[in-house]
Amino acid sequence: xxxxxxxxxxxxxxxLLAVVAGCGTDTPPPLDPSAVARQRVIDTADLDCLDxxxxxxxxxxxxQDMTAAIQAGTxxxxxxxxxxxxxxxxxxxxxxxxxxxxxYRALAPDITSRDAVEVAQAGIAHLRAGGVKRVFVIGASxxxxxxxxxxxxxxxxxxxxxALSAPTVxxxxxxxxxxxxxxxxxxxxxxxxxxxxxxxRELYGLSIAKHKRLMIRSTVNHGVTLVDGQVEQAxxxxxxxxVATADAPEPA
Numbered sequence: 165x166x167x168x169x170x171x172x173x174x175x176x177x178x179x180l181l182a183v184v185a186g187c188g189t190d191t192p193p194p195l196d197p198s199a200v201a202r203q204r205v206i207d208t209a210d211l212d213c214l215d216x217x218x219x220x221x222x223x224x225x226x227x228q229d230m231t232a233a234i235q236a237g238t239x240x241x242x243x244x245x246x247x248x249x250x251x252x253x254x255x256x257x258x259x260x261x262x263x264x265x266x267x268y269r270a271l272a273p274d275i276t277s278r279d280a281v282e283v284a285q286a287g288i289a290h291l292r293a294g295g296v297k298r299v300f301v302i303g304a305s306x307x308x309x310x311x312x313x314x315x316x317x318x319x320x321x322x323x324x325x326x327a328l329s330a331p332t333v334x335x336x337x338x339x340x341x342x343x344x345x346x347x348x349x350x351x352x353x354x355x356x357x358x359x360x361x362x363x364x365r366e367l368y369g370l371s372i373a374k375h376k377r378l379m380i381r382s383t384v385n386h387g388v389t390l391v392d393g394q395v396e397q398a399x400x401x402x403x404x405x406x407v408a409t410a411d412a413p414e415p416a
Contacts, residue, residue, distance in 0.1 A: 205230045209274065213254035223273060225286035233273035233287060237264030241298045241403060242291035245272040246284055246307030248387045249334070252276065255304070255388050268403065269296055275310060281336050284314035288322060298323040300403055304387030309334045312349075312367070316341035324348040324406035326399060329360045329387045332367060342367050348375040348406035350398065352390055354383040375410035 202222040209232030222230045234253045245256035253272040260270035273287045288299050299322045303311030308330030315325045324347055332339050353364035361380050368378040402409040
């Protein structure tokens with residue numbers, strides 16, 4: 165019995181040595197540098213509105229630079245949401261969730277850098293690569309200027325653009341953009357909000373879009389805060405039927 169036990173122990177030791185030796189020769193698969201970089205972008209994004217990072221994705225522009233974005237929804241109509249200069253993608257997070265609940269796929273990229281137009285275009289490309297069939301771009305304040313410029317330089321063209329309180333020039337040239345942008349366009353501003361109503365009127369006058377609409381509200385609200393009441397209704401109608409909504413007359 166003692167001999168059998170000794171042999172058994174010897175076999176077990178040999179097997180253990182073989183396993184250990186085998187493990188020692190295995191080389192772990194190399195890390196994918198792009199995956200590591202993508203995760204770093206997601207983990208370090210300045211998005212304090214989120215409890216976790218599950219809604220965050222990393223989008224890649226034409227120069228292969230990565231930028232964080234909040235993504236919500238899985239619909240086949242995508243909406244790129246561009247924030248103001250004084251905020252982050254978190255400015256659009258609540259509205260992105262509303263869009264997701266209504267069947268849209270929303271993407272709010274971080275456009276704090278000066279290459280904001282390229283980032284916005286990367287957002288459009290990201291949605292298209294994900295299978296969306298229609299893409300809209302909505303921007304607030306500086307994001308509205310960027311929305312017009314990025315959409316004018318995107319091919320194939322987007323399905324519609326909404327600019328809220330957009331300056332004519334702010335890290336992008338909206339004046340030139342609207343002379344090239346043929347997609348249905350809505351320009352919104354508050355007439356008590358400095359010169360932004362005048363900017364909207366100027367952009368509207370230069371716009372070559374066949375279907376366009378100027379919405380001047382009697383309010384001091386600016387950018388994202390304009391998305392309420394009648395403006396929000398028009399925005400949602402625009403996503404469903406951009407041509408009809410852009411052609412609709414302003415109520416008296």
